[in-house]
Amino acid sequence: MSTVKAITGDVAVAEAMRSIEPDVVGVYPITPQTIIVEAYAEYVARGEVQTEFVPAESEHSAISICVGAAAAGARTMTCTSSQGLALMWEVLPIASGMRLPIVMFDVNRAISAPINIHCDHSDTMGARDTGWLQIYSENAQEAYDNFIQAVRIAEHPDVQLPTMVMMDGFVISHAIQRVEVLDDAVVKKFVGERKADYPLLDIDNPVTWGSFDGLGGWFMEFKKDQMQAIENAKQVSLDVAKEYAKISGREYGLFESYKMDDADYAIIVINSTAGTAKTVVDTLREKGVKAGLIKIRMYRPFPASEIVAALNNCKAVAVMDRVPGYVDIGGPLFEDVQVACYQEGVNIPLVNYIYGLGGRDILTSHIESVYSDLETIAKTGKVASPVNYLGIKE
């Protein structure tokens, strides 16, 4: 039912895409996503998939092609990184506003300037409030699993929203890892066929998409519905995860709690750094320090109350942002966690660390320093500096 392969993150995503075999793919190459485009182009050329594959002239065109195709009723996918996602930005809220379940893979890469091809999360964090669902992955296996599940989540009748799935550029996209790849037939059965509600290709029932609705129209109600659909994605993703566990043996939650049951000190982190941090947690546990970790999977919708519940017994919590916040109250994940704690009436000392910008290395020693800061914070009850930088050159 599955094969174990030694492949890079990019190839794992391409494998998932091959098994899903979407009707239309519109793409434009950009490092470190390029390998996905090239691998998929090979599958098309070899006749392994029947996808209409459009290597477009720009990302703006690529995502617009996806919008058109998805409105026509096709199952549609794209992938990009960094500036490519930035160039798609104008069209992202069009896809979500039209409730088109396009599934995108974004290989996280820093946004210019200065130009940088390496990993941070500034690309997708900049798109976090465009009405797309966002699912992050620690490694190639998760990228593969999340991408397949994203199709079901996006197309679910209670959701009907575009979804982007992420992994870290180079660290994961270009590193060879052990990945269990499901048989094509198993994946195909799992994703099924897309059933579009009002496809443009249904010539017996003509429809207009995206029309102007005026001041007296339903714009606000429409937006409220969209917010409800995003919220619905929480339960839907858990239901889909249960089904996916049946075919893969791997079940995913909204986030992963690692040794959190009795944790005094916790780190909240996104993507591959979770792997580095888990090693540190294990070492600290051996020394008797009650360290724990939360790794975000579903970032939009944001599992606010669920995260706060998981943190409730902690004495101090560090939130790691791989993106410059550009505000002195910290990075986006930190803001979200702070607001969530406030809303739930939970008052745990919180501290923010900005790390790994433009691919800057994040070492176990950095993570150890974070846990040791947390011990100090818990002891003194004071957060001396709420926003800090890890691994900055002096």
Added chain:
Amino acid sequence: MIGKELGTNAPNTWCPGCGNFSILNAMKAVLAELSEGAPDLARTVLVAGIGCHGKIADYINVNSFYSIHGRATPAAEGIKIGDPGLRVICHSGDGDAYGEGLEHLIFAAKRNVDMTMIVHDNRVYGLTTGQYTPTSPLGFKGRSTPAGSIESPINPLALMLTSGATFVARGYSHGIENLKDIFRAAIAHPGFSFIDILQVCVTFFNQYEDYTARTYALENHDASDFDAAVKRAREWDYNSTDARIPLGVFYRHDAPVFEVNPADVGHKPAETRAELDKLLAQYR
């Protein structure tokens, strides 16, 4: 200042044999000539797109500006319009200028911004390792089109002529004297000077033998004749494998440039204001 002194310490990362080297050397030589008698090249700005071509900005010791992929042209326009006293030379790629940012190229030509636009046309995305571009031939087997591209190429010369470019030329990366001549003429031309350089990418689309066999210098051609220029530009459609490929200056025409005083092209803000004030006065 001589050509050598215009070099930098940046290690060159182009593949050995890449056509970009002769473009670099020709540009350095021409800039060196231009700086003779003048104190320095402080008023020259080199703008680069993103791609192998863009690295030229690292290798020439003048003011330079790295734009983002597709936006070299408008960044160069902005620099020229912001300070019309600057000499602006823009190096872009076929992916950068003809694909990702094509609309800008058409508008820069239409506006006749006084700048030199040099497209390193290797007919492939070099930096991202070999995908088809708008000038790749039909059937091009690139990394995004392994079974062959199903699209015909555009003809950038014909496009620029019909978009209003006032100087249109084609060069070839294996002929440094020919490149120097074109660069000198393009930089001297007041207005939008467009040069498409057939730049050999030895790694992903090595057309060296083909170009060397088929290219020839334009002669008996009147560069002030627009129709003749279009005709010569269409001799080769960037697709056929037997047509001869003319090189040189196809078209040159003097027209008002965008960044001069707008009053010169019929827009007179002071007079308009006075008329408006007179009208409004009737209702006071």
